Amino acid sequence: MKIDLHCHTTCSDGTLSVEELIDRAHTLQVDVLAITDHDDVRAFERASHYQKSQKRALRLIPGVEISTYWHSFEIHIVGLNFDPQHPVMQAFLKKQGQIRLERAAKIAEKLEKCGVPNILEKVNHMVGDGQITRSHFARVLVRDHGFKDMQSAFDKLLGKGKKAYVKPLWPSITEAVETIVSAGGKAVIAHPGHYGMSGKWMRRLINEFKQAGGIGFEVVHAKLSPAVNRQMALFANEYDLEASAGSDFHGPSRWCELGRKLALPEGVTPIWHDWELTSTQESLSQ
């Protein structure tokens, strides 16, 4: 079974619309998909609606990727299989959206001082009704201001500690995890291998996360090496965490594809072990 529990659409910083993403997942024969936009759950309803009109066998799991702040790390917490309409979740995400808007205005002010005028208008136009992210700023910097790629826009201006970096006012890990759990879902530490943490910090992170009610660890992340993924599997087993897997697909590229290279290493407990992953027939008749 092809299972991908981490990807993005134009509801945040993905470049494909919900419908385009679903078409792609279908073509690539993905069986189970969670769309996990940054601080946004609207993709699930749109995707479910589109699915029904298409009568395709693709099981959709509600998802989100929540930004949190922890000891000057920006830790992403993925939520899976919860009620996207739950009032606690809805109120929480409304606040996240507000934090994003306020941070974006400050980023634009800083960019103005760096000689990049009036970027907010262009960024807003690109964002449409999605959540505003630094990726959008990076794309405009590439498109209109001579940056060679998004990475260099992050390296020179948008990344942590750079000239246009704004310290975000994200909530704590505990708040994010409790929100996901209140809405009936499982909380997962997203791409743990990405944070460049020592083992000591990773253990602190996992302990705090578990104390808040978190139970998942994104053991397989398509952008990390198999060696790092194996190391993450060791952490998952040591701390009795359920293993998740995701491509973190943001749009077509040479390096990343939906559902690709996501097999879990031997010996971990898949996060979907107690989900009813309905058969093709059932999901078609829903």
Ligand code: AMP
């Ligand atoms: P935000 O949540 O608004 O802070 O934006 C973070 C998003 O920017 C991440 O989810 C990535 O998709 C993207 N991002 C972060 N760092 C880089 C980078 N170095 N190059 C390209 N994209 C990046």
Ligand code: MN
């Ligand atoms: Mn992103």
Ligand code: MN
């Ligand atoms: Mn992330």
Ligand code: MN
């Ligand atoms: Mn992501």
